[in-house]
Amino acid sequence: MLRDASPRMVDMGGGWGLAPAGWGVGLAALGAAFGQLLGTTPLAVLGATVGAVSGAFAPTIYDAVRDRNRKQDALPATAELVSTHHGPASLLAPDRRVVSFAGREAELAALEAWCADPVGAPMRLVTGPGGVGKTRLMLELAARLGHQWGFVVVTEDQEATALAHWREVTDKPLLLVVDYAETRERLNVLVRSVVGDGGGRVRLLLLARSEGEWWDRLGSGERPVREAHARATVEQMVLSADVAAGVSDADLIDAAVGDFARVLGVEPAPSVVVDADEGRGRMLDLHAAALVGVLTAAQEAGVGAVRVDLGVVLEDLLSHEVRFWLGSAEAAGLCAGPSGLTVTALGQVVAAGTLLGAADRASGVALLGRVPGVPQSVKVAEWLGGLYPAEPGQGWLGGLRPDRLAELHVTRQLAESPELAAGCLTDLDEGQARQALTVLGRASADYEPARELLGRILPLISGVAASLEAPRETLEAISAAIPFPSLAMAEADAIIVGKILATFPAGDRSGEYARWLSLSASLTAQLGRPGEALPVEQQAVTIRRELAELYPDRYRPDLADSLSNLGITFSELGRPNEALPVTQEAVTIYRELAELYSHLYRPDLAASLSDLGIRFWELGRPDEALPAAQEAVTIRRELAGLYPDRYRPDLADSLSNLGITFSELGRPREALPVTQEATTIYRELAELHPDRYRPDLAASLSNLGVYFSQLGRPDEALPVTQEAATIYRELAGLYPDRYRPDLAGSLSNLGIRFSELGRPDEALPATQEATTIYRELAGLYPDRYRPDLAGSLSNLGVRFSELGRPDEALPATQEAVTIRRELAGLYPDRYRADLAVSLSNLGAWLSELGRPDEALPATQEAATIYRELAGLYPDRYRADLAGSLSNLGVWLSELGRLDEALPATQEAVTIYRELAGLYPDRYRADLAVSLSNLGNRLWELGRPDEALSAEQEAVTIRRELAELHPDLADSLSNLGSTFSELGHPDETDEAAREVSEDLGL
Missing domain, CATH: 1.25.40.10 (Tetratricopeptide repeat domain)
Incomplete structure (x- = not known):
């Protein structure tokens, strides 16, 4: 999905003493003077050139300067933060640069080298969870590039103009930055302008919490954009919490303590001791711990070492922020009297403002009506607007910062108050809907309640989507804000995508229209409605086939993508014979593309091969499925070794498919380890992203249960099958159209597991x-x-x-x-x-x-089918043939046709003996049963000596398996009968005693 968002042009200069009146003369005339003022500062990244940029940017830059001056002037000289206009959390904002930069030298060196390389890739992607320091890294890079480079943070609605404005005045090297790239509208327009730039050196740096569908879609543009995307994929930088090998968390906290104390004008805490789990803390959490330590020491005179729990440091910081809200509200007279606002009400007001924002003062007043028990007061709205003013050009009301703190607070408030959640997620306009989806979507990456909240409020969000009337660009932006794939948001996304399709003219045959058609089909199928998805995807294939014939370089990849999706849809509809040829065509296209552009299309080739394997085994052709599944695993294992964050999920998917193929071929020993590996990967992923990966974990657990069962290990099969059923039941409760079939499958498996353990x-x-x-x-x-x-x-x-x-x-x-x-x-x-x-x-x-004459023809037909299948796939069907032959022997015996019963039973014993030699855990019990049957047949034919030998072997096996298969008594009973027939009463009595002991009699 295309994911784009809002940009702003910013000068990161350190000297903010320029008088506002000077801007009225005109930017071009002040260019040199502005360059001199900034040129001597460490962060003069725009230098003299910024003054000459088009006057369209003048208000943005002026407002930024004025806002920054106001913020710095308001910093307190003491720790009495409630006397200022800004809460303590504002000190964590990366652009405040309160804490000196530390670590990330390797990453900075790589980014500096990228900018310095004349033939470097035009675009880089930096990903990492919220709070690991992506924005700080970007700001430090800008500082190190110095005034020789321009630096622009591209804000919303500037994607098509930011570079053009720059090129109007200079060909100086330029670093463009897009933060929260995964949420951005028209990001493809910006990339197109960068790769097509004919001026001086330009680099585009994208910052995102993770890559995903938004990133895949960005790579679906014309060839130059695809190539830039491919290079950025290969060179992607993933930030972990570890900022430098030689810098500990304690070192980072100690340095930050000094910086915060200096800015606040207080003595540093004697020491800040952090309690943390194993592993490195995120940079934001470490800085928050330092800030909490300084605030605590300032408030508690004479305190010794301050202990901070890193696991709840944001909660601790939030408590300081709450005290700031309360103090400022009391100073404004909002809490006095019986109708005054409580701490709870203040927290809910801040949450509503952070979640939805407000374009102007009137909207801020109206926003208060969404908070239970709070009057729509201009005074309260003014208090909120002064508390968190918006960034220049971003409306009237901003919100709590940093983002992770905001996400924690919003999640907590909405989760604790259904009334607040209903008020804040009902009757939203397009701007509010987009912001709410974005905040909660981001929050769901870290907070389980946010994921649950998304599930609960889905009907409200869907209602907003259904009633939304907006231009295509706005609809695309809202769709871009919705994570994909996402169980919680799929319905809303499908509605919005349907509205986007409705904006195209009748008969449109463009690639853009086909792209939205394909997305619509994917979302509809994700919602468990493949019948509705099929004609939509077929239409996308038709358009893309026409375009690929005219412009093969541009549209063959898109055609292959739609063919793959069409194959999946046919498969979900139970039409594997139609799924196979389109999947084969997709594989052919991707193989040709991968030979030309290996780094770009090998992942797609692997995905299509994995699908091809599924198509073959759905058609009962597992021998043809195996090489495709193995090739897919080989490619994805290589990719996951290079880029684990990107390709481990795909590797798990192919490992699961390979396990299924091995199982279909009757090779469960080979199916088990690859499925265990897949399950391990999915479990890790589901802990981080449950909305995305819990269904995959459940499927893998179900498969694992099947393979344990096939290997004769039902006690290990049961718990994983139960876990799968539990997950599917929860999912089916939330999304019945999508997950009731999976629930039914897991319940079927669970019944089999209980049966295997003798718990019918x-x-x-x-x-x-x-x-x-x-x-x-x-x-x-x-x-x-x-x-x-x-x-x-x-x-x-x-x-x-x-x-x-x-x-x-x-x-x-x-x-x-x-x-x-x-x-x-x-x-x-x-x-x-x-x-x-x-x-x-x-x-x-x-x-x-008691109807053996009717039983016989059914069993004979089954044996005939199994004999044919075993001739084609012996590994898969010889065991089934043996079971059918055993049954056939029993029914022939019941009909008195003993001469026909014996050879069928003997053949079953022969097959089971061979299988038990290869897979004793799986087939020794079956061998014992067939030997017992053989004893019965021989005894019925008056050959007790031979019957005794077969029964004794059966007993020996069953004694060894008795703990797992308590059916020893049956064999001993049979053995007793045989001894009696042979005239050995002592042995008969001994067998009877063992039977009694076994039964506890």
Whole structure:
């Protein structure tokens, strides 16, 4: 998604003594004088040239100078901060430069070298969580470049003009900076101007908390922009909390303590001792700890060492800010009398102002009406506006700073007061909606309550989106502010994107229109509505195919992207035969592109290969899926080694797909480790970004449970399956359209796990709930969910049988056979194996009901199918063939056809013996069962000596497995019968004693 935001042109000079009256003469005339004033300061980054920039920037620069003078004049000479116009948290603002810069020398050197390199990349991306020092790094870079370079922080609505204005007066090197790049509108316009610049050297530095869809979309422009984006991706700088190897957190805090004390005019705290968890603290937190220490020492005379808990330092700082609000409000007479404002009310007023802002004084007064119990008073509004004035050109009301402190406060206030949340997120105009989405979206990266809050208020936000009437540019900006992918915000984003599409003229065939079509389809599919997404994505493919024929360099990547999405949509609709060719075409395009531009398109090639693997195994062709899945893992492992923050999620995705492919090939031992690796990655990611990665974690846990089960380790399979079901239940409660199918799948798996552990009474309700969900879904989307319904019905039959209720098992299994027979007629490669499963079960239930003559043909058909499949995929289907042959032997025996029963049972024993040699954990129990069956067949044929040998081997195996499989009594009973037949009563009595002991009798 295109993510753009608001810019401002700023002179970072250190000397702010220029008189305001001088600006009335005109900027060009004052250029030289302004350059002299700033040229002697450490931060004279614009120098003389800034005075000659177009007069359009004069009000912005003048207001910035005036505002900075006012702020510095207002700094207190003592620690009585409530006597000033600014709270203590304002001292943490990076542009105040209260704390001397420290560390980041390696990063600064790299950025300086980038600026100095005549052929350097035009654009760099610096990412990192809030508070690690991105803005401080940018300001220090500007200072070090000195007056030889110009420096412009591009603000909103200046993307298309900032560089042009600069070039009108000079070809001096220029550093352009965009902060919060992930939230910006028209960022592509700025990049286009930078890469197409024919003047002097220009560098564009983008600062963002993370890359994501906004970054991917930025790279979808014309070829020069794509190439700049590709270089920036390769050279991306990710900031961690560790600012320098030789500088400790304690060193940074000690230095900051001195700086804060000097600015506040107080004695430094004797010492500030920080309690922290392992690992480095974020720069903002360390500076906040120093500030809290200084404030505490100033307020508590004679205090010794001040202890600060880094884990709650922002809360501590917020408490100082609250005291500042209260003192200033009391001084303004807002708290006096029975109707005076309480501390709670003051905090809610600040939260509402920070969340929504206000364009003018009247809007500030109206804002107060959103806060419960607070009157719409001009006096209160003036107090709030004086407390946090807006930046020049950014409206009337600003908000609490720094951002992480603001996000904490807003999240806490809205989470604690549903009335405040409802008031602040109802009837918003486009500016308020955008700001609210941005603040809460950022807050959700750090605070779990913010994520929960987004989920609760989604209907309110969606209502605002549905009623919003605004120009396309405004709609694009709001869409850009919504994280993607995001469960909480997908509905609102889909509504807004639909409005954007409506602004294009009828019959539009542009690439821009196709891009929004593709995004609309992705969002609709994300909401669990692939049937609605399909025609939209098909239209995007048609347009992009036409454009790719005319302009292949520009549009073939876009075509490949839409083809990949179309394949996914067909797959979600249960139409894998249509998904395969479009996915293959996408792979072909990306492979050709990757050969030409490896660094740019290898990630896309890996993604399409991963999709191709899925398409093949959906069609029952796992042998063709494997090489595609393995190639995808190889590429993504290399990429994740170079850029872990960017590609570890993709690696986890491909590892999961590879595990599925191994499982489909009957190789669970190889499926397990790659899936465990994927689960580990997803768990780490879900802790950082639950909105994005909890669904992936749940899917990986479900797969892990399947592979543990296939390896005969049901006790390890159960907890991961339960965790997956828990996550999906929570998600389905929030987003039923999207996650009820996944919940049903996890419940089916949970039923199987309980069954494997001999707990059928717990297995049945889980399976019944899964069947209910799938029946509802199959009624709505039969192509997609009838296969799942059949699988669930088949499982339900097994659960009833395990509970001794074969009369209830039979109709469920018959319905499963009917559905699967229809599916196998249409897609034999995909569904014949499933049909065989249901036929085997049908034979078993008919036999339990005393109808072996009806059981036999179903079992024979199942064995025939499994024999054909085992010939094609022995690793995958030989075990199923053996199970079917065992059943066949039993039914033939019940019908008195002993000569036919024996060879089927012997073949089953042979197969299980081979499998148990390879996978003893998985197949020794099955071997014991088949040996016991063989003993029965031999005994029925009057060959007790041979029967004894088979039963003894079965008992030996079962003794070893008794702790895990307490079915030893069955084998001992059979052995007792055989001994009796052979005339060995002593052995019979011994077997009976062991049976009694085993049963606790």
